[in-house]
Amino acid sequence: MASSKSKPSAGEISSGIDELAGAVAEKCNMADAAGGDTSVASSGATTQGAACLLVLGMAGSGKTTFVEKIQTYLTARQTPPYVLNLDPAVRHIPYQVNIDIRDSVNYKNVMKKFGLGPNGGIITSLNLFTTKFSGVLELLEKRKQQVEYMVFDTPGQIEVFTWSASGAIITEALADAFPTVVVYVMDVLTGSSPITFMSNMLYACSILYKSKLPFVIALNKVDLIDPTGVLRWITDFEAFDLAVEQEKSYAGNLSRSLGLILEEFYGAIKTVPVSARSGEGLPQLFKAVNESIEEYNRDYKPELEKMKEEQRKMKQQRAAARLERLKQEVLETSSASTLTTPLHQARKEAVSVGVFNDPDEGRGSQEQNGDDDNREEESFKRFLDSVKKGREKYS
Numbered sequence: 001m002a003s004s005k006s007k008p009s010a011g012e013i014s015s016g017i018d019e020l021a022g023a024v025a026e027k028c029n030m031a032d033a034a035g036g037d038t039s040v041a042s043s044g045a046t047t048q049g050a051a052c053l054l055v056l057g058m059a060g061s062g063k064t065t066f067v068e069k070i071q072t073y074l075t076a077r078q079t080p081p082y083v084l085n086l087d088p089a090v091r092h093i094p095y096q097v098n099i100d101i102r103d104s105v106n107y108k109n110v111m112k113k114f115g116l117g118p119n120g121g122i123i124t125s126l127n128l129f130t131t132k133f134s135g136v137l138e139l140l141e142k143r144k145q146q147v148e149y150m151v152f153d154t155p156g157q158i159e160v161f162t163w164s165a166s167g168a169i170i171t172e173a174l175a176d177a178f179p180t181v182v183v184y185v186m187d188v189l190t191g192s193s194p195i196t197f198m199s200n201m202l203y204a205c206s207i208l209y210k211s212k213l214p215f216v217i218a219l220n221k222v223d224l225i226d227p228t229g230v231l232r233w234i235t236d237f238e239a240f241d242l243a244v245e246q247e248k249s250y251a252g253n254l255s256r257s258l259g260l261i262l263e264e265f266y267g268a269i270k271t272v273p274v275s276a277r278s279g280e281g282l283p284q285l286f287k288a289v290n291e292s293i294e295e296y297n298r299d300y301k302p303e304l305e306k307m308k309e310e311q312r313k314m315k316q317q318r319a320a321a322r323l324e325r326l327k328q329e330v331l332e333t334s335s336a337s338t339l340t341t342p343l344h345q346a347r348k349e350a351v352s353v354g355v356f357n358d359p360d361e362g363r364g365s366q367e368q369n370g371d372d373d374n375r376e377e378e379s380f381k382r383f384l385d386s387v388k389k390g391r392e393k394y395s
Ligand SMILES: Nc1nc2c(ncn2[C@@H]2O[C@H](COP(=O)(O)OP(=O)(O)OP(=O)(O)O)[C@@H](O)[C@H]2O)c(=O)[nH]1
Pocket: 057, 058, 059, 060, 061, 062, 063, 064, 065, 066, 090, 155, 156, 157, 220, 221, 222, 223, 224, 274, 275, 276, 277, 278
């Protein structure tokens, strides 16, 4: 809920953002200097460079506990990860963090300063952090030969990251620079009801389609409940259909129909039962993660390069079309007027120095080229004269 104090002006907001963004850059460096030189990131040099693991999941699914456990697990295998916390509102972090958003942005101050409620405060803090994310990328770039995995813990309110502009910017920036895999932590205890399971799967599916990144589901808290039933729902539609049959509500019918549709989605993901508390299933999880990294290099990266190339071509085409329009305008103006106004003169000179010449256009007959050469010579002479005059004036 927004506070009752009067809203700050646009100018105040802008200067506040500058001030906080400045602090983000400064603190990122400090946090890295403090955390980056610890034993956590000091060994495990890799030849291929690090991969990013974006840990997402519903509030309470166990993301933070999971990050803590994988840090312990990887450190014991001499490949300690580089860990970043992107949750500005988390109170306690049980793992050793290399870059912590809370060192850069104080979300309570952000709430006060901009008159925001808790969710607005978290979103704005993440936005502020994102304005300086290029600084974070530079730090990651420096670390990428020393670690195998760079792990990102994300805000409890999943939508703050998955459906915000800053979440998209961070995900795209990482995926552009490093092999990136989404690890979606799902609480198997709450997911053991077919309807909650389906809600969770829909969420996972929407993230997959939005990010298009390799995707691993960590079916968490298997120390509390046997995940076999839930796993069967993923691999066998009949089993899910049977479970949902008992739900006579509208949600039950909907889940049933969605189950059919999501079959295709299940084929694109890897699901691994784990316990973030006991560490059970982590070797299998990293096997799935490593396969996903290969998938990124094999499928995602070339697709990304293709997209970038298409965008580059589109930009070129747009520029060529703009140039063509301008050329037409110049030609129309030249033929419509015989007046040599200063503007008209300037346009003629622009044509004469070849700015608008396009050799592929096929209008460069020898005669035309001869005209162009003459015009170029005249223009060059004029240029020399003006330089001479300028020198005389100042000598
Ligand atoms: N038994 C059991 N409990 C777990 C496991 N993973 C997490 N928990 C517990 O679940 C609760 C929530 O865990 P967190 O790690 O804080 O979950 P989170 O997703 O980071 O929570 P938010 O920050 O609110 O999104 C805590 O009480 C954890 O101890 C697990 O594998 N087994």
